[in-house]
Amino acid sequence: xxxxVQLIFRFCAIVLIQVLVLNKISIQWWTHPSGxxxxxxxxxxxxxxxxxxxxxxxxxxxxxxxxxxxxxxFMNTAGMHAFATVLIAWLRTTALNMLLPKNRTEYTTHLPGxxxxxxxxxxxxxxxxxxxxxxxxxxxxxxxxxxxxxLLLKICASSITSLLLVMVYxxxxxxxxxxxxx
Numbered sequence: 001x002x003x004x005v006q007l008i009f010r011f012c013a014i015v016l017i018q019v020l021v022l023n024k025i026s027i028q029w030w031t032h033p034s035g036x037x038x039x040x041x042x043x044x045x046x047x048x049x050x051x052x053x054x055x056x057x058x059x060x061x062x063x064x065x066x067x068x069x070x071x072x073x074f075m076n077t078a079g080m081h082a083f084a085t086v087l088i089a090w091l092r093t094t095a096l097n098m099l100l101p102k103n104r105t106e107y108t109t110h111l112p113g114x115x116x117x118x119x120x121x122x123x124x125x126x127x128x129x130x131x132x133x134x135x136x137x138x139x140x141x142x143x144x145x146x147x148x149x150x151l152l153l154k155i156c157a158s159s160i161t162s163l164l165l166v167m168v169y170x171x172x173x174x175x176x177x178x179x180x181x182x
Contacts, residue, residue, distance in 0.1 A: 065085070127159070130157045
């Protein structure tokens, strides 16, 4: 019960940060004739990245769909965020199995994060899934490969920015799982 309350609170907090703050930020590195932003930072995939390891895959997929659909409702993007988020939710277990230094079953009480996994595995895990998420989202959004340089720039710039936001959040809010007693 406590886990569900924590997940719902984290979900609401991340969605509110995304919708009320980050969606209002559009950063351009130069003036582009069409006026579209080069990237908007996306923090909401973090919710999927830091779900507890003991949650079954079907629930991770459901949370991915709900998270993406919620962002779609606020951004009027017709399922693009939902598709990209469900994809990373589906790939999450594979990425964790490849990158965790030990057997994943030993981490059942942990949240994926720097403090529980270590810097390199968590950075790799987050970077891979964020890059996939952003690549899928921006390819669907653009629906054209007419200007692959701009598309690649949007994917890379957004992925890096999102990774930085994920790292700040993780360092500030992920608790260390202590293995020793009082």
